[in-house]
Amino acid sequence: MKRQIYFKGWFLPVVLITPQLVISAIFFFYPAGKAIWWSLFNPDPFGLSTKFVGFSNFIYLFEDPYYLNSFKTTAVFSIWVTVLSMGLALLLAVLTDRLIKSAGVYQTLFIWPYAVAPAISGVLWMFMFDTQVGLFSWYLGLMGWKWDHLLNDTQAMAIVVVAATWSRISYNYLFFLAGLQSIPKSIIEASAIDGAKFWKRFITIIIPLLSPVSFFLFVMNSVYAFFDTFGVIHTITKGGPEQTTMILVYKVYSDGFVGLDLGSSSAQSVVLLFIVGLLTIIQFKYIEKKVHY
Amino acid sequence: MRLLKLFVSANLLFAILTGTAIGATKIEWWHAFSGRLGTLLAEQVEQFNAAQSEYEVVQTRKGNYSETLNAGIAAFRAKKHPHILMVFEVGTATMMAAKGAIKPMYQLMDEAGVEFNPEGFIGPVKGYYTTTSGEMLSMPYNSSTPVLWVNKDAFRKAGLNPDMDLSTWQNVGKALDQLKASGSKCPLTTAWQSWVHLENFSAYHNIPFASKQNGFSGMDTELAFNGPTQIKHIQTMGDWAQEGKFIYAGRRNEGGKAFRAGECALYTESSAGYAGIKKEAQFEFEIRHLPYWDGVQGAPQNTIIGGSSLWVLSGHSDEEYKGVASFMRFLSSTVIQAAWHQNTGYLPVTMAASERTKSSGFYEKNPGTDIAGIQMTRNQTTELSKGLRLGSFDQIRGMIDEELEAVWSGKKDAKTALTSAVKRGNVLLRRFESSNR
Numbered sequence: 001m002k003r004q005i006y007f008k009g010w011f012l013p014v015v016l017i018t019p020q021l022v023i024s025a026i027f028f029f030y031p032a033g034k035a036i037w038w039s040l041f042n043p044d045p046f047g048l049s050t051k052f053v054g055f056s057n058f059i060y061l062f063e064d065p066y067y068l069n070s071f072k073t074t075a076v077f078s079i080w081v082t083v084l085s086m087g088l089a090l091l092l093a094v095l096t097d098r099l100i101k102s103a104g105v106y107q108t109l110f111i112w113p114y115a116v117a118p119a120i121s122g123v124l125w126m127f128m129f130d131t132q133v134g135l136f137s138w139y140l141g142l143m144g145w146k147w148d149h150l151l152n153d154t155q156a157m158a159i160v161v162v163a164a165t166w167s168r169i170s171y172n173y174l175f176f177l178a179g180l181q182s183i184p185k186s187i188i189e190a191s192a193i194d195g196a197k198f199w200k201r202f203i204t205i206i207i208p209l210l211s212p213v214s215f216f217l218f219v220m221n222s223v224y225a226f227f228d229t230f231g232v233i234h235t236i237t238k239g240g241p242e243q244t245t246m247i248l249v250y251k252v253y254s255d256g257f258v259g260l261d262l263g264s265s266s267a268q269s270v271v272l273l274f275i276v277g278l279l280t281i282i283q284f285k286y287i288e289k290k291v292h293y
Numbered sequence: 294m295r296l297l298k299l300f301v302s303a304n305l306l307f308a309i310l311t312g313t314a315i316g317a318t319k320i321e322w323w324h325a326f327s328g329r330l331g332t333l334l335a336e337q338v339e340q341f342n343a344a345q346s347e348y349e350v351v352q353t354r355k356g357n358y359s360e361t362l363n364a365g366i367a368a369f370r371a372k373k374h375p376h377i378l379m380v381f382e383v384g385t386a387t388m389m390a391a392k393g394a395i396k397p398m399y400q401l402m403d404e405a406g407v408e409f410n411p412e413g414f415i416g417p418v419k420g421y422y423t424t425t426s427g428e429m430l431s432m433p434y435n436s437s438t439p440v441l442w443v444n445k446d447a448f449r450k451a452g453l454n455p456d457m458d459l460s461t462w463q464n465v466g467k468a469l470d471q472l473k474a475s476g477s478k479c480p481l482t483t484a485w486q487s488w489v490h491l492e493n494f495s496a497y498h499n500i501p502f503a504s505k506q507n508g509f510s511g512m513d514t515e516l517a518f519n520g521p522t523q524i525k526h527i528q529t530m531g532d533w534a535q536e537g538k539f540i541y542a543g544r545r546n547e548g549g550k551a552f553r554a555g556e557c558a559l560y561t562e563s564s565a566g567y568a569g570i571k572k573e574a575q576f577e578f579e580i581r582h583l584p585y586w587d588g589v590q591g592a593p594q595n596t597i598i599g600g601s602s603l604w605v606l607s608g609h610s611d612e613e614y615k616g617v618a619s620f621m622r623f624l625s626s627t628v629i630q631a632a633w634h635q636n637t638g639y640l641p642v643t644m645a646a647s648e649r650t651k652s653s654g655f656y657e658k659n660p661g662t663d664i665a666g667i668q669m670t671r672n673q674t675t676e677l678s679k680g681l682r683l684g685s686f687d688q689i690r691g692m693i694d695e696e697l698e699a700v701w702s703g704k705k706d707a708k709t710a711l712t713s714a715v716k717r718g719n720v721l722l723r724r725f726e727s728s729n730r
Contacts, residue, residue, distance in 0.1 A: 042724065042727060042728045043728065044390070044391065044728045044729055045366050045387060045391070046366060046369055046370070046391040046393070046394040047369070047370045048391060048392075048393045048394060049728075049729070050728075051727065051728060051730075060720075060724075066717075131542065132542060132547070132550055132551045132556075133550060133551075133554075150541065150542075150543060150698070151541060151698055151701055151702040152702065241695070241698045241699070241702065242695040242696070242698055242699050242704075243695060254688075254691070255688070257363050258359055258363070258687060258688060258691065259685060259687070259688035259691075259721070260363075260366065260387065260685065260687075260688070261685065261688070261721070261724060263728070264724075
């Protein structure tokens with residue numbers, strides 16, 4: 001259902017969209033263009049001399065087994081974070097949807113973690129699970145489980161997934177709750193009268209009607225898992241034991257700012273740009289078709 | 294009334310216009326110190342500022358060593374860089390290669406007409422930051438070397454004699470066996486694993502870490518730390534890790550937390566851990582020489598320095614450089630260096646500061662604080678024990694850290710891990726070489 005608004009002339013529309021265009025140009029197109037330009041060079045860190053190397057930065061990247069591995073790591077990490085944060089948020093939203101009395105209290109408590117930035121979330125979990133002085137790692141030690149996310153890659157992945165998911169649940173919860181409450185109660189009641197049990201109602205009515213919200217959250221969460229989780233990785237594992245939590249965006253930082261290899265880092269940014277672009281296109285072309293508006 | 298207003302405003306205008314010219318020249322110094330070291334550094338700056346009114350040094354902490362270097366580089370690209378930048382020793386090659394970005398020390402002091410004697414610095418420290426033709430490029434500020442920290446109370450608790458000989462890794466191994474058997478949760482831990490157990494290890498046993506004199510004589514250097522002695526050492530430590538005798542705490546100095554809290558019996562860490570350990574340890578501790586493997590020819594040679602030096606960046610006015618030169622002379626003065634050494638555990642970088650400390654009886658009152666200096670100067674440095682000069686080294690250290698972590702967790706044996714680190718590091722060295730030619 002589209003509504004077209006028609007403007008007389010072209011001046012007003014141009015004036016209205018210019019601010020957005022300017023912001024996009026300065027904060028998006030210019031840096032992206034620069035990254036693409038630099039990916040063809042091998043500059044020295046101080047910017048005093050650069051050397052044109054064509055595509056050799058990209059060749060160097062794809063010959064590096066650690067870089068190829070970080071694709072897999074990023075996929076695993078993103079899937080876990082998206083599934084867990086959306087699943088748990090949906091669960092909480094369904095549970096609190098039916099509440100009447102203390103709905104406000106629960107909603108406030110569930111929304112609070114959203115105010116915590118990913119980096120802070122990372123620090124919190126890092127302290128709780130610190131291998132030497134952390135509270136939870138001490139309890140686990142008492143029960144006989146040796147917690148060491150510095151050396152054990154499964155534990156490292158687990159802790160970064162948990163830290164990244166934790167604050168994200170609130171964001172998804174908010175949207176799911178709103179989505180649930182916008183489902184007309186009459187439909188639910190009608191199906192209940194017809195004899196549909198809770199699970200049948202959930203699968204055949206609620207999930208399809210939640211699909212616009214779910215689709216939106218799926219896109220947002222994927223982008224979050226790809227980019228905004230930098231703070232979590234940086235504060236807890238810095239790429240993990242032997243790069244097992246080295247997600248693509250962290251590798252861009254690590255090679256560019258720690259390794260001072262700006263050519264390789266720019267090439268990685270370009271690859272990441274393509275990946276996320278591709279992902280977004282796939283999401284909109286195929287999955288959106290299944291969304292019922 | 295009107296005349297009064299005119300008079301006052303004229304005065305104000307005059308004061309504002311000339312005030313900016315008469316006010317102290319600001320000198321910016323970016324560093325990486327926090328905690329006790331940060332406090333001591335701030336005191337030095339205050340002392341300098343209070344003693345004269347021409348220059349005012351403003352010090353800012355920018356994060357840890359890597360973050361500070363990155364901040365400096367980013368600022369240089371934006372032309373908003375400070376006058377003085379603290380760069381850790383492994384960034385030396387990167388800074389040396391950036392000829393247009395730095396103002397070498399010898400040039401700075403010469404142009405400012407400030408008295409400066411590079412010969413006054415102790416050998417290994419001077420050698421690290423000087424070109425092969427003897428020109429000093431950066432000013433050594435804090436140099437340390439790794440030593441062995443012993444928790445004597447923990448030894449007693451395990452039934453060991455706290456004065457037992459721990460000068461060889463063989464003896465340390467025996468102590469670890471006993472400590473583990475008596476239930477110690479952390480017999481040995483370490484800080485800066487690559488720096489202590491590979492870089493210093495190689496120099497101490499007079500074996501190469503990289504070709505071309507560890508990079509001093511050419512950018513076409515290749516890594517060589519996967520030799521038999523290094524493999525043996527890392528494999529031994531890997532076995533200890535599997536047996537619970539060596540507890541890995543992190544890549545930097547995270548192990549210090551557990552040691553200062555009294556949980557670990559032995560700790561290999563920089564001599565500069567002294568500042569924190571003295572303040573927080575509630576047990577009797579002692580400083581010993583870094584252990585070596587008995588039977589390796591040439592061991593113990595000498596250890597190399599860690600820490601950082603101060604680099605002066607180009608692009609500032611001559612007037613400001615005069616101030617920088619004056620501040621550098623202040624920092625390298627005997628009084629300041631002697632006090633810095635005594636408070637922190639860093640080495641006295643000048644011989645005069647070392648003499649002053651010795652003659653003041655400091656080493657008698659604080660036994661063990663002279664070990665770092667002795668360890669570094671006990672022998673004439675050889676080609677292989679002057680230090681390292683390798684490009685992209687912070688990143689190479691990261692790779693070494695990753696491979697070592699694989700050994701500690703039992704996933705790889707030492708030979709595979711070290712050879713993999715050598716291969717990966719060489720790729721970076723070639724990239725550094727090509728981008729700086």
